[in-house]
């Protein structure tokens with residue numbers, strides 16, 4: 001392998017810069033020419049590919065977002081778009097690609113590799129933690145830290161006014177952020193896309209809390225909960241339960257940003273380092289991940305079987321037990 005390009009695609013996640021830095025410096029350390037592709041697959045199609053040296057990734061380890069930018073690129077989903085992307089890779093003499101992103105990014109990479117034989121290694125970069133093959137994906141830990149910092153502040157005001165807060169967090173299909181945030185913030189209840197919770201059960205729980213002198217209550221709602229978002233749930237609860245003054249906060253995109261936690265900086269560094277080493281070892285169509293504190297390769301095909309249940313059973317049980 002002589003020339004490797006790296007790109008970030010799909011939703012951005014804190015820690016992506018740590019991974020880019022590690023990919024670039026590991027490659028350079030081994031005498032490989034390194035390139036950065038701007039705006040994900042869009043940059044492959046637009047030939048927005050630039051050489052990178054060790055200094056081009058200086059002072060980025062602590063930054064959220066991604067210096068390579070990211071994009072959602074519909075053209076890459078077409079055969080014509082993939083052909084243009086391949087022509088540009090050939091033009092730049094690039095033999096392998098490291099893609100940092102989520103399931104959509106990996107689906108595109110897999111097709112690209114199958115169509116043109118380009119070697120690809122994936123790094124799981126998504127705050128949703130919805131990929132098989134890594135206990136944590138890049139950005140997940142930072143997102144949880146951001147959520148609990150916000151909830152701690154909301155708790156202060158909730159407590160002062162005897163309020164019931166419904167806080168909506170990211171997770172269209174995955175309740176990972178919601179579940180961990182609920183444990184770390186001591187929420188009274190959590191509503192997850194993966195689990196049916198009836199509004200009646202929720203009201204019973206809140207009523208029990210009120211009866212046992214809880215001065216405030218916090219309910220975390222994952223945006224993909226089957227009965228609706230935080231506003232919908234709050235409205236339904238308020239119809240029959242008005243013990244507290246009810247408020248809703250949607251945390252939204254602030255969950256995507258911020259300086260990566262130490263965990264995500266180290267994870268990004270480990271996965272970037274491992275991705276280049278995997279390419280050097282001749283691997284392709286693999287995702288590098290961390291399982292039980294060890295770097296593991298999982299085929300991208302298997303990583304994409306993801307949307308299976310990834311919520312830890314002990315955490316699920318604890319949400320009931322510790323919130324009494």
Ligand code: ATP
Nearest residue numbers: 010011041072073076077101102103104105108126
């Ligand atoms: P996140 O989990 O944060 O949303 P993601 O990687 O899943 O990240 P997507 O927007 O789903 O984000 O995918 C990123 C890009 O991958 C798409 O914009 C598109 O360019 C490419 N892609 C997705 N699906 C395919 C596909 N079936 N074929 C080719 N390319 C694809």
